[in-house]
Amino acid sequence: MGILRGGEYMKNLKCLVLAGMAMAAVWGNASAADVYELNPIIVTAQRSASEELKTPAAVEVLTADELQRTGATSMQEALKFSTGVIAHAQGPRNISQGTMTSKIVIRGVEKGTLVLVDGVPMNQSGRYNLEDIPVDTVDRVEVVRGGGAVLYGSEANGGVINIITKGKRDNMVRMGAGNYGIQNYAASAQAGKLGVSASYDHTGKINNITDPSGGKPSAGLYYNIIRGEHANFNARYDFNDKLFLSHTYGRNRGHYVYRWDGRAFKSYEAQNAGADYKHAIHTTEENITTLHYDDGDLKANLFYNRKDQNSKNTKTKFYPYESDFNSSVLFPSDNTAYLDQTFGLDVSKRWHFEKASFMLGYTFERELENVDQSDVYSIKSGEVKKTPGYNVGYARNVQSVYGQLAYDFTKATRANFNFRETMTSADAKGNNKINKFTPEFILMHDLDEKTMVYGKVGKSFLLPTFTQLYGGGNIYGNADLQPATGTHYELGLKKNIGKNAWRLALYDYKINDSIEANDKNWPKITYTNENVKNRGIELNWERTQNDNLSYRLGITVSHPQKQTTTIDEIPGELPQYKQGAWHDYYSKLGFNGGIDYTSGKLTTAFNISYVGKRTRDYEKQNYPSMKAQCFTDINFSYKANQEARFFLNIDNLFNRHDIVSSSSSSFYNLGRNFMAGVEYKF
Numbered sequence: 001m002g003i004l005r006g007g008e009y010m011k012n013l014k015c016l017v018l019a020g021m022a023m024a025a026v027w028g029n030a031s032a033a034d035v036y037e038l039n040p041i042i043v044t045a046q047r048s049a050s051e052e053l054k055t056p057a058a059v060e061v062l063t064a065d066e067l068q069r070t071g072a073t074s075m076q077e078a079l080k081f082s083t084g085v086i087a088h089a090q091g092p093r094n095i096s097q098g099t100m101t102s103k104i105v106i107r108g109v110e111k112g113t114l115v116l117v118d119g120v121p122m123n124q125s126g127r128y129n130l131e132d133i134p135v136d137t138v139d140r141v142e143v144v145r146g147g148g149a150v151l152y153g154s155e156a157n158g159g160v161i162n163i164i165t166k167g168k169r170d171n172m173v174r175m176g177a178g179n180y181g182i183q184n185y186a187a188s189a190q191a192g193k194l195g196v197s198a199s200y201d202h203t204g205k206i207n208n209i210t211d212p213s214g215g216k217p218s219a220g221l222y223y224n225i226i227r228g229e230h231a232n233f234n235a236r237y238d239f240n241d242k243l244f245l246s247h248t249y250g251r252n253r254g255h256y257v258y259r260w261d262g263r264a265f266k267s268y269e270a271q272n273a274g275a276d277y278k279h280a281i282h283t284t285e286e287n288i289t290t291l292h293y294d295d296g297d298l299k300a301n302l303f304y305n306r307k308d309q310n311s312k313n314t315k316t317k318f319y320p321y322e323s324d325f326n327s328s329v330l331f332p333s334d335n336t337a338y339l340d341q342t343f344g345l346d347v348s349k350r351w352h353f354e355k356a357s358f359m360l361g362y363t364f365e366r367e368l369e370n371v372d373q374s375d376v377y378s379i380k381s382g383e384v385k386k387t388p389g390y391n392v393g394y395a396r397n398v399q400s401v402y403g404q405l406a407y408d409f410t411k412a413t414r415a416n417f418n419f420r421e422t423m424t425s426a427d428a429k430g431n432n433k434i435n436k437f438t439p440e441f442i443l444m445h446d447l448d449e450k451t452m453v454y455g456k457v458g459k460s461f462l463l464p465t466f467t468q469l470y471g472g473g474n475i476y477g478n479a480d481l482q483p484a485t486g487t488h489y490e491l492g493l494k495k496n497i498g499k500n501a502w503r504l505a506l507y508d509y510k511i512n513d514s515i516e517a518n519d520k521n522w523p524k525i526t527y528t529n530e531n532v533k534n535r536g537i538e539l540n541w542e543r544t545q546n547d548n549l550s551y552r553l554g555i556t557v558s559h560p561q562k563q564t565t566t567i568d569e570i571p572g573e574l575p576q577y578k579q580g581a582w583h584d585y586y587s588k589l590g591f592n593g594g595i596d597y598t599s600g601k602l603t604t605a606f607n608i609s610y611v612g613k614r615t616r617d618y619e620k621q622n623y624p625s626m627k628a629q630c631f632t633d634i635n636f637s638y639k640a641n642q643e644a645r646f647f648l649n650i651d652n653l654f655n656r657h658d659i660v661s662s663s664s665s666s667f668y669n670l671g672r673n674f675m676a677g678v679e680y681k682f
Contacts, residue, residue, distance in 0.1 A: 056454035058145040069605035071635035071649030076130035083554030092670035094131035095228035098282035098311040108560030109158030124340040132250035147460035147488040150440040169195035176677025203228040211666035212261040226255035335374040371472040460486040486511035503540040534560040556590035588613035
């Protein structure tokens with residue numbers, strides 16, 4: 001183990017000691033005589049309603065009140081305190097860089113988190129924008145850890161996040177403000193069967209959000225943020241208890257500045273120290289429309305998902321570029337735009353028998369992508385060079401037949417057999433036609449009314465995206481990419497003792513042909529198939545002392561590894577891909593916890609997430625270790641009366657300067673920040 005510097009050691013120690021003291025303080029108060037049942041109803045893990053205690057999966061359920069107490073404004077921020085996850089970001093407050101979005105990494109599977117909104121997949125081209133979903137619109141969220149591709153299809157190699165939006169809304173307005181130019185506004189209203197919500201979040205100027213020593217941007221450059229904005233509008237019309245129509249619009253915009261730090265790799269770089277190299281403006285707009293039906297046994301979703309992503313690089317007046325924001329100067333900016341669309345239908349029906357039930361479902365998705373690259377101008381040796389742009393489109397159909405046979409051997413012993421057959425259409429050249437069958441078997445047994453054990457083994461898969469196959473921007477396509485296929489094993493124990501709920505899970509998986517980015521020849525990026533594996537243990541404990549006090553603790557120990565793939569590029573021949581050695585990546589240790597306490601009109605909530613034994617996934621530096629990451633947050637909420645609530649949220653209590661990315665780049669979190677505000681219901 002490396003020796004930590006004094007300041008870093010003390011900051012890590014503060015995080016662990018604070019959480020340990022909280023745990024010790026409440027442990028002595030536990031009593032077997034107390035009666036408490038932590039058993040929410042969940043629907044994600046088995047595609048049907050079941051008690052959490054009887055569900056054979058590692059599941060975390062967060063209600064609207066629990067989400068509010070995290071102090072987060074977006075779902076990306078709220079989920080960073082969950083067990084078994086790593087919050088990966090491209091900057092503070094989850095400001096995304098177009099196609100480089102924030103991620104919630106479950107069990108070390110970077111490209112394996114499926115995000116559902118009311119059962120409809122949010123993922124497009126391997127990306128999702130949880131930072132654009134405000135906490136105010138969410139009734140609850142269910143996080144299922146472990147491969148869920150059998151019941152939910154591609155993208156779910158690591159787990160599933162199902163966000164259930166609110167039906168009836170409060171008539172409410174809220175506003176908050178803080179340092180770093182933080183502003184947040186929200187409003188919602190209910191008129192009969194129609195509910196609407198709207199929100200806007202703003203982050204002001206933030207300097208030095210990256211390390212200029214290397215990675216991206218290149219050595220000698222660093223990022224500043226001019227502003228970051230997130231806007232959201234959601235409307236839902238409930239025809240009756242079974243049928244509703246919803247539409248969600250989200251927009252985020254980040255304005256980045258690349259700036260010289262004065263390192264003289266070339267003659268002009270030292271001269272331009274502190275000057276702007278270029279500005280980059282990234283904009284994403286998303287529209288999701290869903291017609292949702294659910295009568296318990298018959299479920300159906302008809303949906304349309306559209307995502308417009310635009311990245312615009314505006315030149316500066318400093319060499320090697322010759323223009324500024326003024327489009328009349330020399331030449332226009334280069335621009336890359338992605339348009340992703342999905343038309344989809346998902347329908348399933350469950351039949352019940354004396355000792356069994358059978359569910360059969362069908363999914364159809366029409367996936368479309370259009371890439372529009374404008375002409376790119378650069379200057380070399382004083383001459384302007386033009387690289388012509390292009391506009392290309394891709395399409396494919398993805399169909400799935402899936403099902404579940406659930407059988408009760410006895411009242412205490414049950415088994416599930418889940419399956420999915422996925423079929424994709426060929427591209428214009430007749431390639432990439434895929435048929436894939438993925439099964440899963442689960443066995444569960446109740447030791448008593450409050451104790452269950454389970455075991456399961458299953459397959460998973462992940463389809464390559466259009467960009468990975470055919471390229472776009474600085475990404476060079478690899479039409480030979482294979483779908484990622486994994487095998488997952490899990491053993492679990494769930495036990496409720498009085499006011500305590502214990503959850504233990506042991507897992508092991510190996511994913512062959514995982515689709516990974518290769519940036520050895522940056523700025524050229526290619527995708528290759530690499531193998532990844534992980535095994536670990538997760539332990540969760542929750543206790544509700546009384547109506548005013550509760551606590552929770554989660555510990556994760558794992559060993560994620562990736563097998564390096566080397567590329568031999570021989571002129572005139574196809575690239576040769578070779579498998580190399582295994583290396584560590586992400587982290588081996590995770591810890592999260594929280595305490596909620598209410599005294600009269602004041603509710604105080606403290607949350608912590610610690611990620612240690614981190615490894616940077618950067619081959620050029622031989623996969624170096626990274627310092628631990630520790631997120632902390634404390635939220636105060638004062639309910640003056642039935643209508644008015646005042647709040648104060650303080651994030652990053654210890655003012656840590658943590659790296660929130662795990663690859664070659666070093667993006668930093670925001671320093672200690674706060675937001676204070678008021679909410680009024682009418």
